[in-house]
Amino acid sequence: MTIPVLAIPGLATLALATQTLTTPALAAETQGAHSGSSATSSLPVPAPPVIPSASPAASSGTSPANTLSAPTALPSPAPEITQHPSTAITPSVSTDSATHTLIAKGRYVAAAADCAACHSMPGAAPYSGGYAFQLPIGTLYSSNITPDKTHGIGNWTEAQFMRAIREGVRPDGASLYPAMPFPSYARMTDADLHALYAYFMQDVRPVPRAVRPNAIPWPLSMRFPLTVWRWFFAPSPHAARKSAERLFASPQLARGAYLVEGPGHCGACHTKRGLAMQETALTAEDGPHYLAGGAPVDGWTPPSLRGEPRTGLGAWSEADLIAFLRTGRNLHGSSFGNMDTAVHHGTQYLTDNDLTAMAAYLKSLPPADETQSLWQPDLTATHALQAGGRLTPGQQLYLDNCAACHRSSGAGYAPAFPPLAGNPVVQSSTPDSLIHIVLTGATLHGTASAPSAFTMPGFGNRLSNTQVATVVTFIRQAWGNNGSAVQAADVKRLRNEITPSTMQSAPPTPMEPAPPQPNDIPKPPDASEHPAPQPAASTPASTDNR
Numbered sequence: 001m002t003i004p005v006l007a008i009p010g011l012a013t014l015a016l017a018t019q020t021l022t023t024p025a026l027a028a029e030t031q032g033a034h035s036g037s038s039a040t041s042s043l044p045v046p047a048p049p050v051i052p053s054a055s056p057a058a059s060s061g062t063s064p065a066n067t068l069s070a071p072t073a074l075p076s077p078a079p080e081i082t083q084h085p086s087t088a089i090t091p092s093v094s095t096d097s098a099t100h101t102l103i104a105k106g107r108y109v110a111a112a113a114d115c116a117a118c119h120s121m122p123g124a125a126p127y128s129g130g131y132a133f134q135l136p137i138g139t140l141y142s143s144n145i146t147p148d149k150t151h152g153i154g155n156w157t158e159a160q161f162m163r164a165i166r167e168g169v170r171p172d173g174a175s176l177y178p179a180m181p182f183p184s185y186a187r188m189t190d191a192d193l194h195a196l197y198a199y200f201m202q203d204v205r206p207v208p209r210a211v212r213p214n215a216i217p218w219p220l221s222m223r224f225p226l227t228v229w230r231w232f233f234a235p236s237p238h239a240a241r242k243s244a245e246r247l248f249a250s251p252q253l254a255r256g257a258y259l260v261e262g263p264g265h266c267g268a269c270h271t272k273r274g275l276a277m278q279e280t281a282l283t284a285e286d287g288p289h290y291l292a293g294g295a296p297v298d299g300w301t302p303p304s305l306r307g308e309p310r311t312g313l314g315a316w317s318e319a320d321l322i323a324f325l326r327t328g329r330n331l332h333g334s335s336f337g338n339m340d341t342a343v344h345h346g347t348q349y350l351t352d353n354d355l356t357a358m359a360a361y362l363k364s365l366p367p368a369d370e371t372q373s374l375w376q377p378d379l380t381a382t383h384a385l386q387a388g389g390r391l392t393p394g395q396q397l398y399l400d401n402c403a404a405c406h407r408s409s410g411a412g413y414a415p416a417f418p419p420l421a422g423n424p425v426v427q428s429s430t431p432d433s434l435i436h437i438v439l440t441g442a443t444l445h446g447t448a449s450a451p452s453a454f455t456m457p458g459f460g461n462r463l464s465n466t467q468v469a470t471v472v473t474f475i476r477q478a479w480g481n482n483g484s485a486v487q488a489a490d491v492k493r494l495r496n497e498i499t500p501s502t503m504q505s506a507p508p509t510p511m512e513p514a515p516p517q518p519n520d521i522p523k524p525p526d527a528s529e530h531p532a533p534q535p536a537a538s539t540p541a542s543t544d545n546r
């Protein structure tokens with residue numbers, strides 16, 4: 001994590017702590033404990049899909065309708081379609097059912113805004129905070145945002161809650177660290193925040209747990225520089241609202257823009273940050289930096305979500321995008337690292353209409369890099385691997401360690417074992433994600449509509465820095481891919497950056513391995529040793545196409 005420094009004339013030069021945006025895990029039971037909430041068909045808002053019974057979430061009694069398999073058409077998606085945010089009216093039904101509806105809507109907004117990703121810890125009560133953000137100036141812990149009156153936000157009024165979410169200001173007037181993505185949440189409507197408040201106050205269980213105090217030494221712990229940061233970089237609610245209400249070609253695009261730029265805070269990861277760690281663009285209006293790919297966070301590189309044909313989403317259809325956000329996988333790739341968390345806690349719960357709107361909006365973003373040509377398959381590497389015989393070191397390492405799952409053609413067994421050939425993330429200009437996943441492995445978690453999990457083993461203990469660099473360079477340049485070469489020094493740097501919390505983000509389910517422990521962090525094999533290639537732990541049965 002780089003040290004963001006903001007020089008303010010007249011004040012000392014202050015290191016501004018900003019977010020590392022680690023998306024932490026959350027106890028799987030988080031998604032609402034409101035049994036039977038969505039059974040009524042008159043609900044104007046959709047609820048998250050049912051979590052399959054294999055997952056611990058089921059036991060908490062979440063019973064939202066599965067939007068994919070719901071036999072009847074779901075009512076139109078929750079929050080109003082942007083143009084006049086404050087005019088949304090709650091239907092006049094009996095108080096009970098109105099409250100019920102409001103809470104269900106609030107739960108949906110919490111998923112769309114991914115609040116759980118940062119405020120819940122695996123194994124701890126939902127929203128009780130304590131997730132550690134490693135900042136250059138110390139460690140910041142996310143707050144307990146359960147309605148506990150002492151340790152949480154139980155005494156907060158709705159106005160105070162809204163101000164914290166949209167403006168980053170606490171009831172005592174102090175500013176929040178922008179690890180809390182209030183510059184994006186500034187766009188959220190009154191109606192959505194009203195529902196969110198009702199959900200937190202009435203449906204989230206109060207947890208009397210004190211979050212550890214931040215380990216940030218004085219004077220850096222003083223919050224007034226954050227106020228200066230806000231003045232410079234966070235939009236005023238008025239400006240954010242005006243921008244959210246700008247004209248779109250269709251209500252669907254307006255809705256997609258609202259979800260992506262607002263609650264979804266996709267730009268917090270997928271947009272590059274400036275010197276003071278502010279996002280260089282907060283909306284599509286701000287220019288082609290927006291969602292053009294962000295810096296690695298915890299060693300995971302968020303790629304461009306714009307229309308570049310190779311490193312962006314140019315070759316993905318709307319249907320591909322919807323599948324990715326709903327299930328974490330599609331025929332082009334799978335979600336891993338902190339994107340797996342974003343799918344797990346957030347996007348998988350959105351309705352088809354909302355995912356379609358997000359996909360349509362993302363597909364409307366022109367490429368930031370106009371020079372890229374479409375990926376074209378090149379069979380040279382495939383033929384070499386299949387013929388055997390004399391292989392280059394990269395080919396040999398790939399054949400020994402990777403081909404069983406990703407195949408000699410690099411096509412994988414999508415969507416379970418993702419393809420590497422033509423995959424945008426494999427060709428990303430910043431290879432950190434690829435090094436990271438080869439070192440530590442990753443688990444593609446199950447979602448409600450794609451319950452199977454698939455695990456890639458880590459190779460950090462088996463392969464040296466040079467070997468990792470060689471095999472990652474191979475996958476970046478084989479099959480028509482054209483990523484740059486990777487150096488052993490990059491692998492060495494990544495080994496130092498990886499911590500247990502960056503290794504696996506989403507919570508383990510019964511089918512999946514336990515969360516990583518500190519001593520799981522891979523050490524390079526002894527230099528004197530020549531690691532024998534071993535078959536991977538869970539290779540698919542068929543390797544006949546090598």
Ligand code: HEC
Nearest residue numbers: 113114115118141142143145164170175176177179180181
């Ligand atoms: C990317 C991580 C992240 C996400 C997503 C996030 N938060 Fe936060 N939030 C934080 C951090 C970190 C803090 C502590 C900031 C500080 O102490 O300055 C915080 C602080 C807060 C506070 C202030 C609590 C207090 O006692 O001062 C509230 C309220 C809050 N968040 C609510 C929410 C809600 C509601 C959502 C979803 C709409 C959300 N947060 C999403 C990281 C996040």
Ligand code: HEC
Nearest residue numbers: 023264266269300301302333334335336338339342424425
């Ligand atoms: C906490 C950081 C973070 C947030 C927030 C986040 N992403 Fe990602 N995203 C990543 C990372 C890292 C990757 C690369 C790993 C992968 O492909 O899964 C990624 C990959 C993706 C991909 C696959 C792109 C490709 O070329 O394979 C899509 C699509 C995507 N994100 C969409 C979104 C959308 C839409 C949002 C907002 C709702 C979002 N992301 C929010 C970190 C994030």
Ligand code: HEC
Nearest residue numbers: 333334335336401402405418442443444454455456536538
């Ligand atoms: C046992 C099967 C298996 C083996 C062996 C394996 N992988 Fe994977 N790989 C997977 C799975 C499953 C995923 C999806 C993980 C996720 O989404 O969290 C994956 C994901 C990836 C990704 C990210 C692509 C994406 O879109 O998700 C890369 C890059 C990758 N593997 C490279 C390699 C390399 C290089 C090797 C050999 C050193 C290798 N893999 C060995 C199963 C395997």
